[in-house]
Amino acid sequence: MLVKLLSTVTAVMLLSAGQASADSGHLGRQTLGARDGWAAATTGTTGGSPATRDHVYTVDNRAELVAALADTESKIVYVRGTIEGNTDDLDRPLGCDQYADPGYSLAAYLAQYDPATWGRTDPAGPLEEARARSQANQAKRVVVPVKSNTTIVGLGDDATMLGLTLRVSGADNVIIRNLRFEDAYDCFPQWDPTDGDTGNWNSEYDNLVLTGATHVWVDGCEFSDGGNTSQPVYFGRKYEVHDGLLDVVNGSDLVTLSYNNFHDHDKSILIGNTDRPTYDVGKLRVTMHHNLFENLGSRVPRVRYGQVHVYNNLYVVPFTNSYEYSWGIGIESKIYAENNFFQVGRGVMPGTFAKWWKGTALHATGTLMNWRPVDVVAEHNAVYDPDLGVDVGWTPTLAPRVYPTALVPLRVRVHAGVGRNR
Numbered sequence: 407m408l409v410k411l412l413s414t415v416t417a418v419m420l421l422s423a424g425q426a427s428a429d430s431g432h433l434g435r436q437t438l439g440a441r442d443g444w445a446a447a448t449t450g451t452t453g454g455s456p457a458t459r460d461h462v463y464t465v466d467n468r469a470e471l472v473a474a475l476a477d478t479e480s481k482i483v484y485v486r487g488t489i490e491g492n493t494d495d496l497d498r499p500l501g502c503d504q505y506a507d508p509g510y511s512l513a514a515y516l517a518q519y520d521p522a523t524w525g526r527t528d529p530a531g532p533l534e535e536a537r538a539r540s541q542a543n544q545a546k547r548v549v550v551p552v553k554s555n556t557t558i559v560g561l562g563d564d565a566t567m568l569g570l571t572l573r574v575s576g577a578d579n580v581i582i583r584n585l586r587f588e589d590a591y592d593c594f595p596q597w598d599p600t601d602g603d604t605g606n607w608n609s610e611y612d613n614l615v616l617t618g619a620t621h622v623w624v625d626g627c628e629f630s631d632g633g634n635t636s637q638p639v640y641f642g643r644k645y646e647v648h649d650g651l652l653d654v655v656n657g658s659d660l661v662t663l664s665y666n667n668f669h670d671h672d673k674s675i676l677i678g679n680t681d682r683p684t685y686d687v688g689k690l691r692v693t694m695h696h697n698l699f700e701n702l703g704s705r706v707p708r709v710r711y712g713q714v715h716v717y718n719n720l721y722v723v724p725f726t727n728s729y730e731y732s733w734g735i736g737i738e739s740k741i742y743a744e745n746n747f748f749q750v751g752r753g754v755m756p757g758t759f760a761k762w763w764k765g766t767a768l769h770a771t772g773t774l775m776n777w778r779p780v781d782v783v784a785e786h787n788a789v790y791d792p793d794l795g796v797d798v799g800w801t802p803t804l805a806p807r808v809y810p811t812a813l814v815p816l817r818v819r820v821h822a823g824v825g826r827n828r
Contacts, residue, residue, distance in 0.1 A: 433559045433583050434462070434482040438623045441804050443662030443693025443715065451621040451662070453557035453581030454481040464561070465489070467497045468570070472550055480555040485585060486562075491548035491570025502593035505543040509536030510594070519597050521641055526599040534596075541594040541610055548590065548611060554578045560585040560627075563825025568632065571611045574619040583625045584824050587613035588632030591647040597640075607646040617656040618685075624652070628667040628823050635670065650676050650705065654692055654712075657685035661692040667823035672703035672728075678710030681737045681764065686711040693804065694719060696814075698822040701728065708734025708763065709741055715802040716743040718809050720818040721759075724751040731758055733782075735765030740798040743782070745772035747814040756780040757789040767795040774811045 438451040445451040454461070461481040463474035468491060474483045492500045509532060519529045529537075548570050552558070554577040560566075566586040574580050592609035599605040613629050616622055629651040637645045651668055654661055654677045668674055678690050690712025699706045700722040707714065716733070723729050732748075733741055748759065756775050759782045760768055770782040787793040809817060820826075 431484065431559075431561065434484060434557050438581070438662060439806060441806050442623075443664065443695065443804050444660045444691040444713075445621055445623045445662035445693070446804055447660050447691070449579075449621065451579055451581060451623045451660075453579060453623070454483075454555055455557060455581075456480050457482045457557075468493050468547075468550070469495050469497060475550060475552055475556065478553060482557045482559065485558065485560045485565040485567075487564065488566040488568050489570060490568050491550070491590070492544075493547070500547060502544075505540055505547075505593055507536040507539040507543070509533065510540045515597075516640055519599075521599050521605060524599070526605070528600065529597055537594050537596065541592065541596075544593050545610065549573050551575060552577060552580055554580070557581040557583075558585065559583050560824060565824070567613065571613060571615060573615045573617065574622060575615075576618040578620045580619065580622045581625070582614070582623070582627060584627065586628045586824055587651070588630055589634045590649075591634060592649070593647070595645060595647055604642055606643050607640070609647055609649045611648075612650045612653045614652045616652075616654045616658040616661060619658045620660050622658070622661045623664070624662070624666060625664045626666065626822075626824060626826055628669075629671070629674075630669050631671055646672075648672075650674060652676075653679065654690060655679040657689045659689040659691050663692065663694045663697060665696045665818075665822045665826070667698045667700070668702060668706070669698070669700040670702075673705045673708075674699070674702045675705050675707035677707045677712050677714060678736060678739075681710060683711075683738075687738075690714070693802070695805070696818055696822060698722070698818050699732070701725070702732075703728050704730040704732075704761075705734055706732040708736055709739035709765075710736035711738045713740045713798075713800050714742070715805065716741060717745055717802075717805065718811075718814050718817070719746045720814055720822075721746065721748045722750075723748065723754045726751070726753040729754060729758070731761035733760040733768060733770075734763050735760055735768050735794060737764040739765040740800060741768050741770075742798055742800065742802055743768065743770040743773070745808055745811040745814065746774075747811050748773065748775040748780075749815065750775060755789075756782060756785040760786045760794065762786075762790060762792060762794065765794070767798045769796055769798045772811050774814075777812070
């Protein structure tokens with residue numbers, strides 16, 4: 407009886423998600439639904455769907471990708487196979503040593519800025535300047551800009567952006583679907599002795615960056631470090647070669663993140679990157695729904711200023727030693743979280759699901775933890791100060807349907823990630 411019931415529920419969910427296609431080519435002409443999150447507001451998000459045939463591209467390598475994305479007209483870019491960011495214009499691999507400035511070496515950097523002798527002041531001088539030049543050399547290859555009125559779609563279930571950052575800067579009306587983003591690594595991390603109590607290594611690249619971007623829909627994608635998780639320890643801290651998985655910063659606005667799979671990373675999604683009330687006030691409006699967040703340390707998301715609707719997501723937190731928090735309550739943030747499911751391992755406590763970062767309130771209703779209802783705000787307030795309020799001053803209206811939380815694990819497992827073609 408139970409098997410029959412689960413089969414029926416799965417069939418209904420598959421039908422309600424939309425008709426699937428044998429391949430992902432049809433995704434290029436699809437547009438965001440009229441009420442599907444903040445990216446549906448005002449003009450909506452249509453990407454490059456109107457593109458004529460001469461502005462439809464299929465790309466196999468970095469050079470082809472860069473050329474296609476340079477098109478200033480409405481365009482659809484289909485990605486086939488793996489696009490490796492660390493390559494030259496002939497698609498030949500580039501290693502970290504080929505980006506390194508003549509004045510830089512890691513051994514010299516470690517010797518120069520060892521906190522035992524350098525102290526707790528920021529690295530400075532010719533060696534730090536050489537590191538910055540080295541990092542800039544790599545950035546010229548691995549950071550690829552995306553213009554307005556663009557749709558990027560991965561073909562099949564193996565289209566991958568490897569060691570590459572897509573940067574949507576000052577652009578409007580962009581759709582990114584069915585792509586794997588893996589291992590956007592920085593060859594030249596910077597040591598910051600003032601970051602935290604003992605200092606930290608900080609890196610430059612995210613897999614996807616929205617900066618000053620508007621009307622962006624990211625759907626059915628996968629974000630991770632691609633297995634590149636083992637790094638040495640220097641100055642008592644992991645030599646961190648990755649930054650975040652996805653950033654929404656610098657006044658970006660009207661963004662929908664749906665049915666994506668984010669996994670095996672630390673600081674994952676940042677919405678707003680400064681406490682200063684500048685270009686972000688009244689912007690950073692983001693919807694996150696039906697995403698799978700698995701084995702992530704923090705920032706899922708961390709929010710400043712924005713009105714962020716977080717609903718029907720599945721959070722899988724298997725370990726306590728690699729987990730800090732999920733919802734970061736930053737300055738003037740307005741997170742409206744409803745009907746999210748937390749699947750957690752032994753020792754993971756609901757008081758850690760939210761963390762105070764100068765914010766004042768969190769709306770969190772309908773949360774289940776291992777099938778048990780939890781009041782995330784009350785759990786937080788029982789353990790930490792200052793207390794969070796529950797009134798964030800707004801109620802979302804752009805959501806086609808908010809499902810009961812009990813349906814979230816199955817629905818997200820069936821539909822989130824690449825190759826699902828809802």
